[in-house]
Amino acid sequence: MTLPANASVLIIGAGPSGLMMAAQLLRYGIIPVIVDAKQGPTNQSKALAVQARSMEIYRQMGLADRVVSEGKPAAGAAIHIWGKPAAELSLSKAGVGLTPFPYVFMYPQSKNERVLLDYLTLNCCPVYWNTTLQSIVHNADNTEVTLLNNGQEQIVTCNWLIGADGAHSIVRKSAGITFNGDTYQHKFYLADVKLAEGFQDDFVHLFLSSKGFAGFFLMPEAGEYRVVGNIPADLSERESLQIDDVLPHLQQVTGSPVNILQVNWFTSYKLHHRMADKFRSGRSFLIGDAAHIHSPVGGQGMNTGLQDAYNLAWKLAGVLNGKLNVSILNSYADERMPVARDLLNSTDRVFNVVTSQSWANNLFKKYIAPRILKFVGSHDKLKTTFFNQVSQLGINYRDSKLNIHLGKLTKIKAGDRLPFLEIYDEKKQAMTDIHTWCSKPGFTLITVGAIKEDYLFTLAKWITLRYAGTLNFFHLPPSGKNRHVLDAFEIGPGQRKAIIVRPDMYISYMNDVVDIEMMNNYLKNVVGFIPDGAGG
Missing domain, CATH: 3.50.50.60 (FAD/NAD(P)-binding domain)
Structure with a gap:
């Protein structure tokens, strides 16, 4: 080509x-x-x-x-x-x-x-x-x-x-x-193998001893493992190492025989x-x-x-x-x-x-x-x-300049990964989850709590005029079936919250007030949106 x-x-x-x-x-x-x-x-x-x-x-x-x-x-x-x-x-x-x-x-x-x-x-x-x-x-x-x-x-x-x-x-x-x-001092080997007798569980097995270490990581195929270990000092300079060269040392580390039926891949390397x-x-x-x-x-x-x-x-x-x-x-x-x-x-x-x-x-x-x-x-x-x-669920961007956190929420803050919460979609009368709501490309505005229907219509109209195709919109009204969602976002009776979720499912904006002017200001002046329509 x-x-x-x-x-x-x-x-x-x-x-x-x-x-x-x-x-x-x-x-x-x-x-x-x-x-x-x-x-x-x-x-x-x-x-x-x-x-x-x-x-x-x-x-x-x-x-x-x-x-x-x-x-x-x-x-x-x-x-x-x-x-x-x-x-x-x-x-x-x-x-x-x-x-x-x-x-x-x-x-x-x-x-x-x-x-x-x-x-x-x-x-x-x-x-x-x-x-x-x-x-x-x-x-x-x-x-x-x-x-x-x-x-x-x-x-x-x-x-x-x-x-x-x-x-x-x-x-x-x-x-x-x-x-x-820097480069780590020791040299290591990696082998993808099929064992004659594997472990009777789906655990990763790590062996530690005065001789070194070895890890057995299960692979998708039955009986196959990734084996990683340190190369002993007397072999560290040897060219073209093979599994048979390190097998005696591996068995010293594990304290038991390791019977290998098949080697799919073997390599030695230094780590950096x-x-x-x-x-x-x-x-x-x-x-x-x-x-x-x-x-x-x-x-x-x-x-x-x-x-x-x-x-x-x-x-x-x-x-x-x-x-x-x-x-x-x-x-x-x-x-x-x-x-x-x-x-x-x-x-x-x-x-x-x-x-x-x-x-x-x-x-x-x-x-x-x-x-x-x-x-x-x-x-x-x-x-x-x-x-x-x-x-990596715990990774957050709370210190990012793209965030605005306005409100009393203490558990979940702007910059956090959007928590995975199952929800009952009142509109579709079906169970879904909040991540599914954010599956489309673009930002997602989620309003939660008691909001009058005419204001929801105003919100939808504002998005259509200024952020069509770049800002998706969902509303979650208060209900017994979604009480756990309101609790997660610390929303009490009569309260509401506006949440803007980035395309990578991190929360970037949280506010106890659902206000178009404030959200528009955030999207334009903090995120840097170039809205549709004259006057943005």
């Missing part, structure tokens, strides 16, 4: 982050150009866990049913110390009521790429494989990118450039953005923890591993990249469609950099505990860590807190 000469958005990299970026832009009518140096999508499992927040994105896109049918939920984690079971943390009920996906879902990167690639194909957006980035010229009004496509050099001029090209990002280097961080000091430079943006890389603890890496794309795409589409002021693009780095920094720090701390072989750390792992895990496992509130952290 011949590359187009011009593109509104050029995405370099067709891994999960780049594919999600393209898919999200397509939801808003923007057809990007996406290229990748590989010959095609990966057939290696690579990243394994899809967290609940990412599953909610797939649900909004209408892809969740397929994803659920092709993966497997993990029931929790079990720790083995010096070969003996020490503690379990069951997460089977920790997320119930918080999300439609109350589990950590095992769905390899290869399958994520396939489902997103199929979405692009259905929307007539090809990926230009075997296309390498040669050079970038940054201009004030556009970016000229020289690409080598199947051996032929072509120049693509784009309005916006997305670097989803991984840890060695050429987009990042071209923009002169530093990638601060790094973060770009900027996520944007002019007309270039960084997402996913191009912006941040960290240890695989908690299965956060791929999910953070998916969330990067989810955050940026609606803002960029709004600018390209002439609906949002270009200044909104500043909020991408403002919102996502603190998230990446916090994840980098937290995963780094946990990973150092797991891998360190110091005497103090071995004492901690042997005697203290199991007690902590048992304590957390015996307290539902602590398990829920842990699940919120791992699932």
Whole structure:
């Protein structure tokens, strides 16, 4: 295929982050150009866990049913110390009521790429494989990118450039953005295997000992596991390691035989923890591993990249469609950099505990860590807190400049993810949920409580005249069937609330007063909407 000469958005990299970026832009009518140096999508499992927040994105896109049918939920984690079971943390009920996906879902990167690639194909957006980035010229009004496509050099001029090209990002280097961080001291291996005798549960099993560590992560296929472990010092310099080389050490760590029937993939590598000091430079943006890389603890890496794309795409589409002021693009780095920094720090701390072989750390792992895990496992509130952290449901943008919080609400605030709440739709006389109300592209205004019908009509008319196609509208009147929703938003008898939800299902505006002028002022002057109609 011949590359187009011009593109509104050029995405370099067709891994999960780049594919999600393209898919999200397509939801808003923007057809990007996406290229990748590989010959095609990966057939290696690579990243394994899809967290609940990412599953909610797939649900909004209408892809969740397929994803659920092709993966497997993990029931929790079990720790083995010096070969003996020490503690379990069951997460089977920790997320119930918080999300439609109350589990950590095992769905390899290869399958994520396939489902997103199929979405692009259905929307007539090809990926230009075997296309390498040669050079970038940054201009004030556009970016000229020289690409080598199947051996032929072509120049693509784009309005916006997305670097989803991984840890060695050429987009990042071209923009002169530093990638601060370090490389972990130890070397590790990863093996996707089929075991003769697997575990009799759906837990992730982590083995810790004075020899090192090993993790067994269940995969969707029966009897198959991802095995991750440290390479012992005497093998660290050996070339072309194979599973048979590390198997004796693995069995020392687990304290029992590990019978492998089949090896689907084996690789050895060093891990890095790094973060770009900027996520944007002019007309270039960084997402996913191009912006941040960290240890695989908690299965956060791929999910953070998916969330990067989810955050940026609606803002960029709004600018390209002439609906949002270009200044909104500043909020991408403002919102996502603190998230990446916090994840980098937290995963780094946990990973150092797991891998360190110091005497103090071995004492901690042997005697203290199991007690902590048992304590957390015996307290539902602590398990829920842990699940919120791992699932990324707890990530918020409360400090974002896009938020306005007016009112006495203390539990849920502007900047929080919209909570998942089942609701009885009085209009349709059927059960649904508040996330489904926000499934269409664009912002969503939800009014809750006692509001006169003529004012609801005025609201609908205002939206139609000024924000048609960009602001969806739903109203939830007070009723016994929806009392839990009113309680969640702390709405008492005779009270009401206006809630504006962003396209990425974060609350951006909350007010105890339902007032058109205040909402219009917020949308125009805070978000940067360019309303329809003269006088906006």
